[in-house]
Amino acid sequence: MKLRHLLAPIAIVLMLASCQKNETTPSAEKLNLNTANTTGGSYASTQTFDEGFESAGKTAYADADVTFTSGSWDLNSALVGTSASDAKVGSHSIRIENTGTLGMNFDVTTGASTVTMEYAVYGSDGSSAFQLWESTNGGSTYTQVGTTSITASSTTLATATFTVNVAGTIRFQLRKTTGGTNRINIDEFTINSYSGKSGGGTGGGSSTADNTNLMLGNPSNATADISNFDNYLYDHTYYVESYNRDRNEPNWVSWYVGSTSLGSQDRANDFRPDPNLPTGWYEVPATAYSGSGFDRGHNCPSGDRTSTVAANEETFLMDNMVPQAPQNNEQTWANLEEYGRSLVAAGDEIYVIMGSYGSGGTGSSGSATTVDGGLVVVPSNIWKVIVVLPNGNNDLSRITSTTRVIAVNTPNINTISSDWTQYITTVKSIETATGYSLLTNVPASIRTVLENEKDSGTGN
Structure with missing residues (x-):
């Protein structure tokens, strides 16, 4: 429940690993977008929540709020996917089209050291990119986490890890930025809290x-x-x-x-x-x-x-x-x-x-x-x-x-x-x-x- 190693100020490190189920290659792509820290010390964190989107449903893409175990989320051009074509852990994941968003309508007060999620393309759709954005003022304004977009190009779930390092009140919004009508799946959205240096x-x-x-x-x-x-x-x-x-x-x-x-x-x-x-x-x-x-x-x-x-x-x-x-x-x-x-x-x-x-x-x-x-x-x-x-x-x-x-x-x-x-x-x-x-x-x-x-x- 800790923060990854950080390299250079405001640097972003992108790791993309091919993932096959065998002993020497990963089972899914693993992306890590880490901002930098060059001072001593470490960060203490525990998991705030791991939202698997299993506790509620939504069958249309129209903008609407849905209450899951962690709280209320806004799904805009997004629904809860349950089909065989949806890449998912369990029976549900979020499916997003066009330039849709998945956003928290609530804050966590424990800050965030890292945010991770599983992602993949939906069915036989083409590639799409997405970004993670953060708000520390209750959703009034947002800032992108890092500067790099993640591209989903495989039907196999991969893990994206964003390093945030923000204390106090915070919420997140995921934004699909490219790919047009191509759809992506998002699952296992996890926030690891930030307890300070x-x-x-x-x-x-x-x-x-x-x-x-x-x-x-x-x-x-x-x-x-x-x-x-x-x-x-x-x-x-x-x-x-x-x-x-x-x-x-x-x-x-x-x-x-x-x-x-x-x-x-x-x-x-x-x-x-x-x-x-x-x-x-x-x-x-x-x-x-x-x-x-x-x-x-x-x-x-x-x-x-x-x-x-x-x-x-x-x-x-x-x-x-x-x-x-x-x-x-x-x-x-x-x-x-x-x-x-x-x-x-x-x-x-x-x-x-x-x-x-x-x-x-x-x-x-x-x-x-x-x-x-x-x-x-x-x-x-x-x-x-x-x-x-x-x-x-x-x-x-x-x-x-x-x-x-x-x-x-x-x-x-x-x-x-x-x-x-x-x-x-x-x-x-x-x-x-x-x-x-x-x-x-x-x-x-x-x-x-x-x-x-x-x-x-x-x-x-």
Whole structure:
């Protein structure tokens, strides 16, 4: 639930990826239009709403208001499409013709960090372009978000992400700008709220708000300053990471998992490079680990982000991966990930920090220190810390000296046991190995106790 990396002042970065359902190419085009930020710090956001347009209908293009779950929307030269020719998630999507609009008749007061939506052409229609506009004065005047139009040219739903970064009261209007009578479909309109900048140039980069990805703290004091290239704070909306340009992989990744994080979204499998890394940085390709004997091992796992297409697809960016021994990834780590989700299913919420360190692991083809022609480091160890809380509010204040904390540190080898409990350790041990401080937002007296506790692996 965070903001993407931002490159240069008032710059717009356009990513267009072809999307086929296989392991190395995306299942849908993914567009990201990001304004720029060159200062330190990060942004804290949570999802304001994800409107799927399922709760109401409209069968004519004539201008009219329709009330959906999120509120009242104006559909002008637009209707609610339910036919087989409408590209949609579920049974409804918005179909727009000519220069029609889809606009909110209401404001959100949480601001917006990013806005995402699914889009496609309707049936066999030709291409059309559209734009997103914002209003901070109740709809009296609007300003375009960014300067680029998005062109819909495929019948397969794609994801467009607009970076907004506006606090306070705001509403949005989508405008179809070209294509004449060609029609487009819009679905899963999502606003991620903007909670303000934190950390500043000091690199704190942390929010203590409930359900935010850095609630536990910024382990390495990473900053969103490209000169800090081996400890670069990169906010992916659905997880936050410290990226290491020299290793071409994360130092650590931090995220939250609650009941709203989990849904029925299929695994995207659209591994791909990330063009939103700073200009000139190496973009690890989807095929970087091919033939190496190492898996593309997720930090933030696909299974923890199944609420929407956009959330799941974000986990398949290659800067969320490390070269991981297949047995470690597919069994030991998969079992630990599933255990974390089982806690959420049972009524808990969890905060997770995962990372890696060292050089040299053993995959299915033997040992290696790097892959991708020496460009990506194979870590020697992969670790994770999970803080477990019963569902509730004011999460940080509910962490006590008896809160369950699971710390696991595994060697990156293929002969590893599938039983993750064999590798339980303490937070302090991981901190010693990495040099990080993993629970800095927790009061010191409580943190000291938790750092030295060793979980049983059973919750008892």
